[in-house]
Amino acid sequence: xxxxxxxxxxxxxxxxxxxxxxxxxxxxxxxxxxxxxxxxxxxxxxxxxxxxxxxxxxxxxxxxxxxxxxxxxxxxxxxxxxxxxxxxxxxxxxxxxxxxxxxxxxxxxxxxxxxxxxxxxxxxxxxxxxxxxxxxxxxxxxxxxxxxxxxxxxxxxxxxxxxxxxxxxxxxxxxxxxxxxxxxxxxxxxxxxxxxxxxxxxxxxxxxxxxxxxxxxxxxxxxxxxxxxxxxxxxxxxxxxxxxxxxxxxxxxxxxxxxxxxxxxxxxxxxxxxxxxxxxxxxxxxxxxxxxxxxxxxxxxxxxxxxxxxxxxxxxxxxxxxxxxxxxxxxxxxxxxxxxxxxxxx
Amino acid sequence: xxxxxxxxxxxxxxxxxxxxxxxxxxxxxxxxxxxxxxxxxxxxxxxxxxxxxxxxxxxxxxxxxxxxxxxxxxxxxxxxxxxxxxxxxxxxxxxxxxxxxxxxxxxxxxxxxxxxxxxxxxxxxxxxxxxxxxxxxxxxxxxxxxxxxxxxxxxxxxxxxxxxxxxxxxxxxxxxxxxxxxxxxxxxxxxxxxxxxxxxxxxxxxxxxxxxxxxxxxxxxxxxxxxxxxxxxxxxxxxxxxxxxxxxxxxxxxxxxxxxxxxxxxxxxxxxxxxxxxxxxxxxxxxxxxxxxxxxxxxxxxxxxxxxxxxxxxxxxxxxxxxxxxxxxxxxxxxxxxxxxxxxxxxxxxxxxxxxxxxxxxxxxxxxxxxxxxxxxxxxxxxxxxxxxxxxxxxxxxxxxxxxxxxxxxxxxxxxxxxxxxxxxxxxxxxxxxxxxxxxxxxxxxxxxxxxxxxxxxxxxxxxxxxxxxxxxxxxxxxxxxxxxxxxxxxxxxxxxxxxx
Numbered sequence: 080x081x082x083x084x085x086x087x088x089x090x091x092x093x094x095x096x097x098x099x100x101x102x103x104x105x106x107x108x109x110x111x112x113x114x115x116x117x118x119x120x121x122x123x124x125x126x127x128x129x130x131x132x133x134x135x136x137x138x139x140x141x142x143x144x145x146x147x148x149x150x151x152x153x154x155x156x157x158x159x160x161x162x163x164x165x166x167x168x169x170x171x172x173x174x175x176x177x178x179x180x181x182x183x184x185x186x187x188x189x190x191x192x193x194x195x196x197x198x199x200x201x202x203x204x205x206x207x208x209x210x211x212x213x214x215x216x217x218x219x220x221x222x223x224x225x226x227x228x229x230x231x232x233x234x235x236x237x238x239x240x241x242x243x244x245x246x247x248x249x250x251x252x253x254x255x256x257x258x259x260x261x262x263x264x265x266x267x268x269x270x271x272x273x274x275x276x277x278x279x280x281x282x283x284x285x286x287x288x289x290x291x292x293x294x295x296x297x298x299x300x301x302x303x304x305x306x307x308x309x310x311x312x313x314x315x316x317x318x319x320x321x322x323x324x325x326x327x328x329x330x331x332x333x334x335x336x337x338x339x340x341x342x343x344x345x346x347x348x349x350x351x352x353x354x355x356x357x358x359x360x361x362x363x364x365x366x367x368x369x370x371x372x373x374x375x376x377x378x379x380x381x382x383x384x385x386x387x388x389x390x391x392x393x394x395x396x397x398x399x400x401x402x403x404x405x406x407x408x409x410x411x412x413x414x415x416x417x418x419x420x421x422x423x424x425x
Numbered sequence: 426x427x428x429x430x431x432x433x434x435x436x437x438x439x440x441x442x443x444x445x446x447x448x449x450x451x452x453x454x455x456x457x458x459x460x461x462x463x464x465x466x467x468x469x470x471x472x473x474x475x476x477x478x479x480x481x482x483x484x485x486x487x488x489x490x491x492x493x494x495x496x497x498x499x500x501x502x503x504x505x506x507x508x509x510x511x512x513x514x515x516x517x518x519x520x521x522x523x524x525x526x527x528x529x530x531x532x533x534x535x536x537x538x539x540x541x542x543x544x545x546x547x548x549x550x551x552x553x554x555x556x557x558x559x560x561x562x563x564x565x566x567x568x569x570x571x572x573x574x575x576x577x578x579x580x581x582x583x584x585x586x587x588x589x590x591x592x593x594x595x596x597x598x599x600x601x602x603x604x605x606x607x608x609x610x611x612x613x614x615x616x617x618x619x620x621x622x623x624x625x626x627x628x629x630x631x632x633x634x635x636x637x638x639x640x641x642x643x644x645x646x647x648x649x650x651x652x653x654x655x656x657x658x659x660x661x662x663x664x665x666x667x668x669x670x671x672x673x674x675x676x677x678x679x680x681x682x683x684x685x686x687x688x689x690x691x692x693x694x695x696x697x698x699x700x701x702x703x704x705x706x707x708x709x710x711x712x713x714x715x716x717x718x719x720x721x722x723x724x725x726x727x728x729x730x731x732x733x734x735x736x737x738x739x740x741x742x743x744x745x746x747x748x749x750x751x752x753x754x755x756x757x758x759x760x761x762x763x764x765x766x767x768x769x770x771x772x773x774x775x776x777x778x779x780x781x782x783x784x785x786x787x788x789x790x791x792x793x794x795x796x797x798x799x800x801x802x803x804x805x806x807x808x809x810x811x812x813x814x815x816x817x818x819x820x821x822x823x824x825x826x827x828x829x830x831x832x833x834x835x836x837x838x839x840x841x842x843x844x845x846x847x848x849x850x851x852x853x854x855x856x857x858x859x860x861x862x863x864x865x866x867x868x869x870x871x872x873x874x875x876x877x878x879x880x881x882x883x884x885x886x887x888x889x890x891x892x893x894x895x896x897x898x899x900x901x902x903x904x905x906x907x908x909x910x911x912x913x914x915x916x917x918x919x920x921x922x923x924x925x926x
Contacts, residue, residue: 143756
């Protein structure tokens with residue numbers, strides 16, 4: 080009797096699995112069909128660009144309320160006035176943003192699906208997360224990047240990055256709260272390791288907010304914060320900022336030294352920071368890309384959006400076309416070099 | 426005195442009250458449709474209210490938040506599909522009540538307890554926010570791990586034929602919960618090279634399939650039974666009833682606020698924990714738990730609504746979101762030029778009290794909107810099954826697609842429906858399966874974090890005894906465990922027999 084039940088259970092599993100399998104193959108087919116259809120359309124439209132005829136989808140790599148999301152929503156609200164059609168924001172989270180990246184890549188290269196993301200895809204290939212990077216996309220607009228810094232809790236015994244590095248080298252347990260492989264603290268730790276040779280014990284949290292919480296609560300020794308996510312704690316004294324990874328001091332945090340003061344070798348990686356951009360699949364009509372770039376540039380120049388950038392402490396860039404491509408290329412090269420030197424990747 | 430004037434701001438700007446009311450009304454329906462969530466609605470509002478004045482935007486968002494958390498109970502009671510993860514526990518006793526023709530009573534109780542829960546949550550937010558946030562900060566990885574273990578203990582509380590069956594179902598859930606990219610090492614697990622599986626299985630998808638579709642499938646295969654006539658004459662619970670359950674409501678609300686205030690756990694965990702503690706502590710329910718006990722609605726509904734006030738605590742005192750909705754609201758505040766952080770209460774105390782007062786207005790709106798539509802809603806259960814069941818399946822498909830607009834989610838949902846059908850058919854409970862999927866993340870990540878910090882398993886265990894929070898949680902687990910064993914039960918029976926003699 081028991082055996083029978085087990086068999087039934089297995090059958091249920093098999094059915095479920097086959098359903099999922101059949102389902103996936105059929106979507107692949109429809110997607111392929113869509114791509115073909117859309118390719119026909121782009122060719123027809125390339126003579127005179129009539130874009131957008133329909134609403135545009137903005138696929139955000141990160142969750143609602145995250146840094147990327149908060150920058151993309153107001154920009155899209157403003158840009159749709161120029162475009163004349165709505166930009167419908169969707170958050171497709173997971174896999175360090177690779178789900179959204181894959182999704183946009185699987186759609187037609189017609190400019191109707193925008194990938195709104197942060198720096199992470201640049202490292203997908205070297206980390207083995209996905210075969211895609213921003214090389215498979217064209218950047219229609221690069222909003223800006225952020226300055227980051229090393230922070231410890233208010234009761235921490237560490238008063239400078241040098242002390243942290245020395246302690247780690249001396250074999251002490253120095254814990255770094257990270258947001259996972261490929262996340263910001265992990266990236267910066269690799270930069271620090273490549274310069275100083277010190278390695279830290281990395282403890283991973285779900286988001287930069289929870290990594291910060293771990294340092295505030297004393298569970299971890301230090302983490303890497305963006306200005307935006309740590310400036311209020313700086314003002315209240317709940318977090319101590321040890322140094323900034325920047326070439327210039329930040330106005331509101333003038334007493335925080337630059338990392339180059341302690342480690343001049345850092346110069347070669349700077350300026351460095353996580354960036355935010357809007358991308359379309361490679362192969363999109365140049366006319367369509369231009370229309371999108373212009374719409375976002377107009378929105379970007381809007382006074383109210385500049386206010387948003389200021390409150391998020393973003394170093395505004397507003398790059399499009401060649402300029403954006405050059406920035407991305409050098410960013411990727413710098414990071415891959417540093418990761419190789421640090422031994423984080425082979 | 427200034428506090429009072431801040432609190433009264435919405436009353437001098439009646440438009441704010443209107444916004445809270447509109448939000449609350451819309452929120453109930455958003456919450457009731459599985460797949461649509463408060464997080465989704467509030468983030469849509471971020472774009473929508475970009476040009477608005479901050480207070481109005483906040484008022485609308487708060488209304489939606491309260492409405493949606495409550496709305497999840499509607500579909501849980503009527504269709505056995507929890508509208509949101511926080512309503513999973515509500516379905517356990519709410520749906521059996523509806524099957525007995527008491528959907529109206531169940532919704533009435535859910536409404537009043539949600540309101541009381543919200544108000545208690547707001548009171549804690551207003552009075553004890555700095556205190557609770559300090560407590561939340563002290564929660565270390567090992568404490569979250571213990572919280573997860575406590576949640577897992579609930580498998581024993583869910584009605585099932587044997588504990589083995591419950592554990593089997595939970596194990597399936599845990600296994601399914603591990604699918605996807607391992608967030609710590611970026612290595613895909615059980616994805617078979619499919620990028621779309623990297624994101625893992627959304628537990629709302631699992632919930633819709635295992636609860637909703639499987640129930641529809643079970644009913645399809647049964648001989649046609651007449652739909653249950655619903656009693657709708659006494660839907661508003663009397664004051665005595667509310668008073669009778671007040672101790673349970675207060676207990677559940679306290680757990681709700683604290684768990685809600687933890688950045689790493691929210692209303693869904695709170696509701697499950699409270700259902701569990703209600704089942705363990707309520708001595709003689711009128712009806713056994715799982716068969717339509719009113720206490721089984723009171724506990725989770727007051728807890729998940731109290732968690733709203735809780736979620737605002739770290740958001741307003743530390744600038745750290747207490748859950749997904751407050752994370753979106755934090756972003757919205759920054760877009761509107763405010764600087765959320767530890768100084769927020771000093772720099773903009775008006776905002777703090779505005780939120781408190783909007784939450785309070787929202788709970789009043791909940792009474793009105795929650796109780797007025799109950800009679801019509803109860804009729805849903807009376808719809809002939811030939812019409813209702815296909816509707817449930819369509820709703821499930823639409824809902825599971827709406828979460829991430831991902832076709833795979835629909836396939837998963839259907840697969841879960843089939844799995845749930847066979848589980849039910851062979852008398853394996855489905856609830857532990859959902860529990861497993863919900864808790865895997867909490868358990869696994871915090872276990873690995875704990876190991877990363879303490880190096881070894883003995884180190885992790887030893888770290889329990891270094892913090893008072895951990896010791897209390899650990900003691901609670903030990904008590905929960907021992908009181909469940911036969912040795913304890915026979916000992917207790919003997920002692921009672923001795924006392925009576």
